[in-house]
Amino acid sequence: MQNVHVGNAAIPAIGFGTYGMSAAEIYRLIPAALRAGFRHIDTAQIYGNEGEIGDCVAASGIPRSEIFLTTKVWVSNYAERNFEASVDESLRKLKTDYIDLLLLHWPGSNVPLAEQIAGLNAVARAGKVRHIGVSNFNRALMAESVRLSAVPLVTNQFEYHPYLNQSLLIESTLQAGLAVTGYCGMAIGRVFSEPTLEEIAARYDKTIAQIVLRWLVQQRGVVALSRTAKLERLAQNLAVFDFELESEDMTAIHSLATADSRIVNPPGLAPKWDRTSG
DSSP states (O other): OOEEEETTEEEESEEEEOTTOOHHHHHHHHHHHHHHTOOEEEOOGGGTOHHHHHHHHHHSOSOGGGOEEEEEEOGGGOSHHHHHHHHHHHHHHHTOSOEEEEEEOOSOOSSOHHHHHHHHHHHHHTTSEEEEEEESOOHHHHHHHHHHOSSOEEEEEEEOOTTSOOHHHHHHHHHTTOEEEEEOTTGGGGGGGOHHHHHHHHHHTOOHHHHHHHHHHTSTTEEEEEOOSOHHHHHHHHOOSSOOOOHHHHHHHHTTOOTTOOOOOOTTTSOOOOOOOO
């Protein structure tokens, strides 16, 4: 596993995403993912599976220091009166005394951004969190978050796949000194019927998922979240560090981006998104 280094953080370049996974799925998949070599697990308070993930990590026999746990504070917990208590609850569920990376999940909140960032800073200073960041923030909100935070932010996590041109947001994120964490990389399955990706995968003798994950992690400063319900795909999805895509193949995948390809856009939570085409 390669790491993306930002500040004093070393983030495993491929993480296992757990959005939408039930308790039964977590108990089936997380132990297998850890055995396959995953060391970065991504969850969130709102996913409702922190407790099950904590069980699996505790039972794995892998030293806690070798596992990178990311979770996210839900918007209803942003106020100062709720923030630290919600993080304490996440710690209890995850059965750990620290979280590797804590993110603000969505910007949609009436709580002032300064109060949200102050909450992140407080739990970081208390040693409950090693690193902090944001999720689904546009360029303006990310820049303001960086300005407000005394503790350096290490990532902005947002939707990124071959059909969604995020070049403006990626460039701004990297210029601000943050890593990009991309989710929804397979575009909820759309990539698997893409002729361009089928052709590239055949030439490299790789799966389409491996090609897309390689495309993601081959870009500077990008961490990719991988999500699968198939046990046989776990090791495959990590086996992307022994080859490189040629520049023309990287360009061909970038060229798949089209307008109106955003998948995740919850009203009331999402910001005014940055331009993604032209």
